[in-house]
Amino acid sequence: MPGPIQSIERAAAIMGVVADAPFGIGVGELAGALDLAKPTAHGLLRTLQGVGYIDQDPHSGKYRIGAAALGLTARPFDANVLRSYAMNWGDTLAARSGESVRIGVLRGDRVAIVHHVFRPDGSTQSLRLGVELPLHATALGKVLLAYTPGLTERATAALPAYTTRTHTAPRPLQAEIARVRAQGFAEDTGEFHAERAALAAPIRDAGGRVIGAIGIVAAIDRLDNHTTHAKLVALVRDTAAAISRDLTTERPR
Structure with a gap:
């Protein structure tokens, strides 16, 4: 030993x-x-x-x-502090991906949107700041399910369906969460909104604890394209890693 x-x-x-x-x-x-x-x-x-x-x-x-x-189990990371670190990175991700960007944190058994950057195409959009979304049907939520100890077990009872693609049974959801851990990012394809897809990756504090997630939301056909999908995954993961590095080495902006 x-x-x-x-x-x-x-x-x-x-x-x-x-x-x-x-x-x-x-x-x-x-x-x-x-x-x-x-x-x-x-x-x-x-x-x-x-x-x-x-x-x-x-x-x-x-x-x-x-x-x-x-208070190891009761001390959440300050969402305002996270937002202050991540704002500029969120703007950059939106500009480089051409998509809407959201940052989410765990709030009870849901994911709360603490920062939202609109798509840079000038189209009419609704601000989602403060909205709480389900964990099991969103990319942001799946990241939190994957990296918050004990959360998956609490979130697998009576899962509501939002579309025909939503995972509502424990076994498929657990398999999805295992895939998130293995690949380092989460996605949903029409699981919360039938015409939308999303990618998200974990944001970690200085000790390596996942304190939130950052991701993009796009039209489904954008993520159906293999080349575009790979590019967007890399952008999201690189942005999450950059914010995590800032949380370790810099002060809030």
């Missing part, structure tokens, strides 16, 4: 020491407590801070347990 991973052991030890210091602890004090080199302790603290498990007091510089560690 493989042995323990030292960096994880050290991170766990740091969490334990910080948790026992309700008024905070400095990097030097923590390094001494764990017999670590100060640069090593500082690097681990900054990494834990980056994923929300450790917070640093801006005045004293001391470290405390972060919100993510206090």
Whole structure:
């Protein structure tokens, strides 16, 4: 069997020491407590801070347990923060794909649209911001089903049909979700709207957790074309990856 991973052991030890210091602890004090080199302790603290498990007091510089560690299952990513990172990328995706772009986050057992960019063709369109859509019949929703632990099991009872193509039985939906995980993107072809198709890919935070999805909505015949389909899949996946990188390395715009 493989042995323990030292960096994880050290991170766990740091969490334990910080948790026992309700008024905070400095990097030097923590390094001494764990017999670590100060640069090593500082690097681990900054990494834990980056994923929300450790917070640093801006005045004293001391470290405390972060919100993510206090509520791992109940702490959703702020949709407004996600939107601030993703807005420019959404505009670019719409321009390059020629299609409408939507960004969605999980809200209960549905996907909520937190950003919507119109198709750049000047046609009459309706703003979908704030609309909640079903998970099982939309590309955005399938991404969240695929990457949110336990969600698929909750979402497979009494699934409503929106078109004749909607997956309403647990087994076909579970097979679809497995395909999403394997290929790294989701699609629906006339499953929510009979004349529309969609593609979506996951957006991840600094720790790798999927916090939302970005995708395009197009006429079905656009995605029936193999060459166009492959191009649009690449655009959507590349955009999702770019937003995920920004969430790790940049501040909100």
